[in-house]
Amino acid sequence: MRTMKNLCLILLATVFLTACGRPEGGSSRVVLENKGSDTLVNVAQAWAETYQTVNPNMAVAVTGGGSGTGIAALINGTVDIANASRQIKDSERATMVESGTTPVEHIVGFDALAIFLHPDNPIDEISTAQLKDIYAEGGAVERWSQLGVTVPGCSSDEIVRVSRQNNSGTYAYFRDAVLEKDDFKLGSRDMHGSKDVVDLVMNTSCAIGYSGLAYATHEVKMPCVISAGSDSCIAPSVATALDGSYPIARPLFMYTAGQPAGIVKEYLSWILSEEGQCIILAKGYAPAVDVECSAS
Numbered sequence: 001m002r003t004m005k006n007l008c009l010i011l012l013a014t015v016f017l018t019a020c021g022r023p024e025g026g027s028s029r030v031v032l033e034n035k036g037s038d039t040l041v042n043v044a045q046a047w048a049e050t051y052q053t054v055n056p057n058m059a060v061a062v063t064g065g066g067s068g069t070g071i072a073a074l075i076n077g078t079v080d081i082a083n084a085s086r087q088i089k090d091s092e093r094a095t096m097v098e099s100g101t102t103p104v105e106h107i108v109g110f111d112a113l114a115i116f117l118h119p120d121n122p123i124d125e126i127s128t129a130q131l132k133d134i135y136a137e138g139g140a141v142e143r144w145s146q147l148g149v150t151v152p153g154c155s156s157d158e159i160v161r162v163s164r165q166n167n168s169g170t171y172a173y174f175r176d177a178v179l180e181k182d183d184f185k186l187g188s189r190d191m192h193g194s195k196d197v198v199d200l201v202m203n204t205s206c207a208i209g210y211s212g213l214a215y216a217t218h219e220v221k222m223p224c225v226i227s228a229g230s231d232s233c234i235a236p237s238v239a240t241a242l243d244g245s246y247p248i249a250r251p252l253f254m255y256t257a258g259q260p261a262g263i264v265k266e267y268l269s270w271i272l273s274e275e276g277q278c279i280i281l282a283k284g285y286a287p288a289v290d291v292e293c294s295a296s
Helices: 002-020 038-054 067-076 090-098 128-135 169-177 194-202 238-243 262-271 274-282
Strands: 030-036 058-065 081-084 103-117 125-127 160-164 189-191 207-212 224-226 249-257
Touching (some): 030 038, 030 067, 038 058, 038 169, 038 262, 038 274, 058 067, 058 262, 067 081, 067 090, 067 249, 090 103, 103 238, 103 262, 103 274, 125 128, 128 160, 160 194, 169 207, 189 194, 194 207, 249 262, 262 274
Parallel strands (some): 030 081, 125 224, 160 207
Antiparallel strands (some): 103 207, 103 249
8 A cells, every 4th residue: 555655656746747847956946848949049048047037946958959859859758848930740749649648839939031141142132932943842043143143252153052951940931931842952051050051151152041030140131032922022020020021930839748837837928928028029039929128
């Protein structure tokens, strides 16, 4: 009877820790594991650092690796929250359901997926149709002269396509929204992170790349984008991501295994509070809810 009682207590403790984080070593402080999207990793780290002042008894361990990596860790039960810049796939959802859990989606902000060019590139506007011709398998555009421009410093005239690795939510979103689910052409430079995309474009006259607006710097150029059937060219910004006018705007997600409870629920509620949403705004993303943030 005593053995059975002890077993029940162990099982209850396991359930509690799964819902509410994991203990750190032998201390009473709890660590919440948060992993996934490279697009979200900087703001996730800022949330984690600030939240330590809100709840000093909890630490948030943040790692990147891509949306697919985060969701895989959620499926395996090794993280409490998975960050994603794309929606969970049907196959991923089915795997979780088969294992007895249901993924719950939390929209924590919005992002404009910017197109990056070398600053010497004369292009000021580009269409989603042109982007598809540049990036998609079978697309006819391989040289800048086909778009009617000569790029200083790009003597080869070749378009150097900079992309993301296929475990990235940004890669998946660009394929779905811009390539209309066609495959990417072979031969692109597939970068591990968003910062790597910007760095390569900045240093390569012939290059074009894409990634989250928050990674933009003064060393790259961002053309406005024209969507199919529209005459308006919309620049990427927090405002155009929020109102949906920018053609390549997307929501940013956090996923939990089932409805969050305990400190996981408290943490997500704080992220969607004014304090948490002002942090994501300061990092260059549009907030998921209406907030008033000070200029500082």
